[in-house]
Amino acid sequence: MNNVKTPKACLQIQKDIVLGAYLSYSTNKALKEHLKTCPACRAFAELQANIKDRLTAEQSAQSPPERTLKQLHLHLADRLQERNATAWRRLRQLLAFRMRFDHAMAAVIVVICFVWGLGRLHTIYPPKSAKPIKYHADQSVIETAQATLLLRAAAEQKLGRPISEDSLYSRFTFTM
Amino acid sequence: MDWKILYSHRTDEALMARVQKGDARAMTVLYERYNRRLLVFFRRMLGGKQVAEDMLQETFLHLIDRAGLYDSAKKFSTWLFCIAYNLCKNEYRRRQRRKSSATIEDLLHSDYPLADNLTVDLHEEITSRFFLEAVFRELEKLGPERKSLFLLRCQQELSVHEIAEITGLAEGTVKSRLFYINKILADRLESFHPSPHKA
Ligand SMILES: [Zn+2]
Numbered sequence: 001m002n003n004v005k006t007p008k009a010c011l012q013i014q015k016d017i018v019l020g021a022y023l024s025y026s027t028n029k030a031l032k033e034h035l036k037t038c039p040a041c042r043a044f045a046e047l048q049a050n051i052k053d054r055l056t057a058e059q060s061a062q063s064p065p066e067r068t069l070k071q072l073h074l075h076l077a078d079r080l081q082e083r084n085a086t087a088w089r090r091l092r093q094l095l096a097f098r099m100r101f102d103h104a105m106a107a108v109i110v111v112i113c114f115v116w117g118l119g120r121l122h123t124i125y126p127p128k129s130a131k132p133i134k135y136h137a138d139q140s141v142i143e144t145a146q147a148t149l150l151l152r153a154a155a156e157q158k159l160g161r162p163i164s165e166d167s168l169y170s171r172f173t174f175t176m
Numbered sequence: 177m178d179w180k181i182l183y184s185h186r187t188d189e190a191l192m193a194r195v196q197k198g199d200a201r202a203m204t205v206l207y208e209r210y211n212r213r214l215l216v217f218f219r220r221m222l223g224g225k226q227v228a229e230d231m232l233q234e235t236f237l238h239l240i241d242r243a244g245l246y247d248s249a250k251k252f253s254t255w256l257f258c259i260a261y262n263l264c265k266n267e268y269r270r271r272q273r274r275k276s277s278a279t280i281e282d283l284l285h286s287d288y289p290l291a292d293n294l295t296v297d298l299h300e301e302i303t304s305r306f307f308l309e310a311v312f313r314e315l316e317k318l319g320p321e322r323k324s325l326f327l328l329r330c331q332q333e334l335s336v337h338e339i340a341e342i343t344g345l346a347e348g349t350v351k352s353r354l355f356y357i358n359k360i361l362a363d364r365l366e367s368f369h370p371s372p373h374k375a
Pocket residue numbers: 009010011013034038040041042
């Protein structure tokens with residue numbers, strides 16, 4: 001094989017043998033036919049098969065060390081812990097301050113009290129714009145001033161204190 | 177073990193996605209699938225049992241550390257052998273020049289284990305070993321890059337496409353080099369013809 005120049009057909013066949021996995025059915029058939037009649041290509045194919053067989057046998061004879069897997073598990077656990085720690089550290093950096101648990105609880109209570117107090121204040125002294133005045137009176141029947149006087153008296157009785165005309169319209173809704 | 181059965185049906189890529197989330201069981205299955213392949217690859221690329229074992233561990237440490245970089249759309253074996261190939265390249269760079277071939281004495285005293293199975297014919301085993309050593313002696317002469325191409329194809333049975341991705345060579349280049357390597361082996365090993373299949 002070495003001193004004689006390999007014919008072109010044989011070169012192609014030997015290429016097909018090396019890249020065997022890509023052979024189509026027809027190429028495979030042609031290759032088998034060629035091997036029957038060509039001792040050089042047959043020797044080439046035999047050598048390839050031998051090498052592959054030996055390499056496969058060699059692979060199955062390997063015995064990987066047991067300690068490796070244990071070390072890999074430790075490494076993976078370390079990485080996981082590191083990753084979680086990094087995520088927490090990033091979150092804290094994002095918040096830009098370090099907070100102790102009792103401090104955090106105190107802050108939460110202060111915020112809750114503030115919101116509750118604000119709500120109470122809103123109930124006692126609602127903003128003027130918050131309650132639209134619904135004043136619907138037929139002025140041809142009742143004079144506005146007269147109605148105001150009547151309503152003011154009723155409101156003052158209910159509240160137990162004097163009330164201005166402005167407050168009357170902002171806090172009471174009445175229709176006629 | 178139930179989880180082993182469950183995990184054994186999963187593809188490499190699905191297992192690697194679990195490793196990315198820190199699943200140690202998925203890593204165990206991948207390790208068991210590939211440890212022998214990598215060991216034999218490293219032993220033939222770099223020589224020596226200890227080096228191969230160290231490199232096997234190194235490969236999986238890289239896998240854990242770089243799990244986030246793995247793209248699940250790509251074949252896992254290609255990615256894994258890419259790590260292994262690069263580790264070999266680094267090791268070669270470190271060594272620069274190393275002993276090129278094993279002598280018969282090296283072979284007889286080598287740390288390569290004879291098959292554990294005692295029914296294996298010793299003569300056959302030694303013949304096989306001499307044959308493979310002759311193959312690798314020739315491969316050493318061709319250089320580490322060509323040896324790695326040969327191993328990825330003939331030992332690991334990776335596709336030309338995968339080999340091209342791992343080595344960064346064009347597919348055409350991989351094909352022509354593989355043919356060249358095998359042609360040279362055929363020429364040089366013509367006198368060495370163990371042919372165990374022949375009567
Ligand atoms: Zn031929």
